[in-house]
Amino acid sequence: MLSRKKWFPIAFSVLVVQILLEAYAAYRLIWLNMVPDKYVKAVIAILIVMVVLTSILLFAGMGHGPHRARRVRRIVACVLAAIMAVGSVGASMVLHKVDQTVQTVTTTQKTLQAMVGVYVLSDDKAQSIQDAKDYSFGIMSDFDQDNTTQAVKSIENELGSKINTVSRPSMTENAQALYDQDVKAIIMNEAYTSALQDTDEFADFSDKTRLLSEIPIEKTETIDPEDTGAKGVTVSSNGTVQSASDIITSSEISQTPFVVYISGSDTRSQMLDTSRSDVNILMAVNPNTHQILLLNTPRDYFVPNPAGNGALDKLTHLGIYGIDVSMQGLADLYQEDINYYGQINFTGFETLIDAIGGITVDSPQAFEANGYSFVEGPNEMDGKKALAFARERHSFASGDNERGKNQMRVITAVIQKVTGDSTNLLLHYSEVLDSLQGMFVTNLTSDDISALVKMQLSDNASWNVKSYAVTGTGGMDYTYSMPTVKAYVMYENEDMVQKAQGLIDKVMNGETLTDEDVSS
Numbered sequence: 001m002l003s004r005k006k007w008f009p010i011a012f013s014v015l016v017v018q019i020l021l022e023a024y025a026a027y028r029l030i031w032l033n034m035v036p037d038k039y040v041k042a043v044i045a046i047l048i049v050m051v052v053l054t055s056i057l058l059f060a061g062m063g064h065g066p067h068r069a070r071r072v073r074r075i076v077a078c079v080l081a082a083i084m085a086v087g088s089v090g091a092s093m094v095l096h097k098v099d100q101t102v103q104t105v106t107t108t109q110k111t112l113q114a115m116v117g118v119y120v121l122s123d124d125k126a127q128s129i130q131d132a133k134d135y136s137f138g139i140m141s142d143f144d145q146d147n148t149t150q151a152v153k154s155i156e157n158e159l160g161s162k163i164n165t166v167s168r169p170s171m172t173e174n175a176q177a178l179y180d181q182d183v184k185a186i187i188m189n190e191a192y193t194s195a196l197q198d199t200d201e202f203a204d205f206s207d208k209t210r211l212l213s214e215i216p217i218e219k220t221e222t223i224d225p226e227d228t229g230a231k232g233v234t235v236s237s238n239g240t241v242q243s244a245s246d247i248i249t250s251s252e253i254s255q256t257p258f259v260v261y262i263s264g265s266d267t268r269s270q271m272l273d274t275s276r277s278d279v280n281i282l283m284a285v286n287p288n289t290h291q292i293l294l295l296n297t298p299r300d301y302f303v304p305n306p307a308g309n310g311a312l313d314k315l316t317h318l319g320i321y322g323i324d325v326s327m328q329g330l331a332d333l334y335q336e337d338i339n340y341y342g343q344i345n346f347t348g349f350e351t352l353i354d355a356i357g358g359i360t361v362d363s364p365q366a367f368e369a370n371g372y373s374f375v376e377g378p379n380e381m382d383g384k385k386a387l388a389f390a391r392e393r394h395s396f397a398s399g400d401n402e403r404g405k406n407q408m409r410v411i412t413a414v415i416q417k418v419t420g421d422s423t424n425l426l427l428h429y430s431e432v433l434d435s436l437q438g439m440f441v442t443n444l445t446s447d448d449i450s451a452l453v454k455m456q457l458s459d460n461a462s463w464n465v466k467s468y469a470v471t472g473t474g475g476m477d478y479t480y481s482m483p484t485v486k487a488y489v490m491y492e493n494e495d496m497v498q499k500a501q502g503l504i505d506k507v508m509n510g511e512t513l514t515d516e517d518v519s520s
Contacts, residue, residue, distance in 0.1 A: 007074070011058040018054055018081045021088035022047045028095035034453040047084075054081050099446075106446045114144075115190045116151035118213040119178065126185075129213045133159045135184035138174045141167040143481070144189045144320075151187055151215045171195070172484045175202055178209065185212065191275040191320045192481075198314075199485045248339055250447035254455040257286040257508040258339040261327050262411065263319065265345040275345075277319030277326050279390075279407050282338065284507040287452075290461050293507045293518075294411060295334075295500050296404035296469040302489040303329050308480035314489055317481040323441075333497065336504050342442040349390075350383030352414070352440075358382045359413035363406070367395035386410050400490075401471045408467040415465055419456060466513040468503055470496040471520075496520075 026044050029035060035043075057077030118129060118137070126132040137155075139148050156162055166183050168174045171192040178186045196202040248256050264279025277299070284293040297315060305313035306328040307321035318326040323341055331338045344352070353359055359381055366376045369392035372385050381389060390410045396402035472490040479487055506513060 008059075011074075011077070014078060014081045015051070015055055015058055018084050018088075019051055021085045021092075022051065025088040025091045025095070028092050028099070032095050032099050033447075033450045034098070034457070036454055036458040039457070047088075050080070050084050054084070102446045102449050105440055105442055106444055106449065114147045114217040116147055116187060116215045116217055117190045117193060117211050118151075118155070118185055118187055118215070119193070119209045120185045120212050121178065121181070122208055122210045124184070124210065124212075126212060129155060129158060132185055132212060133161065133163070136164045136166050138177045138183035138186035139165050139167055140169065140171055140174050140188065140192075142169040143171065144192065147189055147217045148187060150217050154215045154217075155187070155213075170481075170483055172199070172202065172482050175205065189320070190214075195276060195314075195317060195320070195481060199482065199487045201485050250445060250451050253448050254287050254451045257284070257288070257510075259284050259336060259504065259508075261323075261330060261338050261341040263323060263326060263341060263343040264349065264407070265319070265343060275319060276316040277323075277343075278316060279404075280315055280326065280330065281404075281408060281411065282330060282334070282336075282504070283411075284504045286507050286510060287455060289507075289510050289512055290463045291507050291510075291512055292415065292463050292465045293503055293513060294408040294465065294467040295504065296408050296467070297330060297333070298400050298404055298469075298471065298490050300400060300474075300488055300490040301333075301470075301472060302477065302479075302491050303333050305329065305480045306332070311480035312477070312489075313480040314487065317479065320481065333492070334501050334504065336501065340442065340444050340448075342440065342444070344440045346387060348440050350387050353381070353383040353386045353410075356414070356417050359386060359410065359417050361386065361389060361406075361409050361413045363389070363409070365396075367392065369395060381410075381413075386413075398471070401469060404469045405467065408469070412465045412467065415463060419461075419463055464512060466503075466515070466518045468500060468518040470500050472496075 026047060029040055029043060054077050057073045057080065060073075118132070120126055120132065120135075126135070137152075139152070152163065152165060165187075166177070168177055171188060174186050174188060175193075175196055177183045193205060196205050248258055260283045262279065262281040262283055263277045264281075265275050265277065280297045280299060280301075282293075282295040282297070284295070285291075299314065299316035301315040302312050303315050303318070304310040305318055305321070305325070307318070307325045315326070315329060318329045323343055327338050327341055361379050361381055363374050363376060363379055367374055370388040372388045374389060379385075379389070390407045391403065392406070393399045393403040470493060472493045474488060474490050476486040477489045478485070479489065503513065503517065506517070
């Protein structure tokens, strides 16, 4: 049995380590600013009680009482101190990871990746870019010039020599040059090549050509914190960034209605690419009434393209020119301010749903898609199955319209899972955070997210989520992005667009939506 003189420095050291680790955990909790104050105070009170209890066990009656009783007290004290120390370290790591992830997805520096491909005809003998060093390469002169220039430089650096490039205005003319063998290869952003296949003339592009090489082009955009748009390039319906007085501050976001643009990128890479937006949903949120409206706009909607000075284009093409272009296009369509955006790609979509333990989606009809069978009624889904559900359109008479509704059903299921089962979310925190890394970007600030999380944890309220989808009439037309060939487009239904505007206004004005309100 250690004497009092020998035991004191050991006991003191044990207590100091416990205090320091608990204090750091408390600091991380306060710094994160996501947990309601009442819970923070409760946690700090528990930590203080545990320190006091450890102190009593370590020092009380240090030199008195039976040896056996003192030995038991010391052992219990050391075990308790170890448990609190390990728990504090674990909690600090969790809180640090949460903070790190939030900072990553809300950073003022947004790094996106464009994937530029080098395409040859499917029967071409070249197997590598080295084999094609003497080829003539077709490029676009009127679109995507920055990415194309960087891709050409990358190819030339790899080859150690200049390449012969032949310019044509658009993607369709560039592709046609390859088809006609006027050039041996073409250099084109893969977002454009996927758009090509929407046309009758180039529907066979993936069969008729072969991807010879890929060049990733990373682009970092920095939002100036001093800019009034730094809160999020808030887009208004008149095409301007809102003034500083109009922008929602972090202290107001839990009491002020706002609109978020949810964009689903049609890529599967491990980094979010600049690409067509396959999902275009506006989410109107009223934190006071806990009302959410999900408004889907079909990807083929024929809308003015802000990047083309208002020339008409398919909504999905707007995403090629940047998230801000898609936001502006929708703001113009609905004459509504859009405050924020959140963009996720298909890989992130799958991993997020897996991370929260799957979802339950109510399907209005039975169908099969991509090897999965969906029944009428509730369907349990993991990430891959949910993605198959959200992407299918050929099984429905209304095609893309029903797909948009299914996408909103999936988003509703995610909202209900996250807000309705906080314990489940905490158990899967690590997977959720990992699923967002590199595959999700938003212009919500870290303070915005903290305020919203704190609000939800404070009242743990359920949300009334309603969905509405506009539709239109299909047809073939020339678009800004593909000016030389006709592509399938959907002409807007003005009555439905006006009704959608009214629904957003109701949410913003504090009204509660009913099923009758969102019926077509």
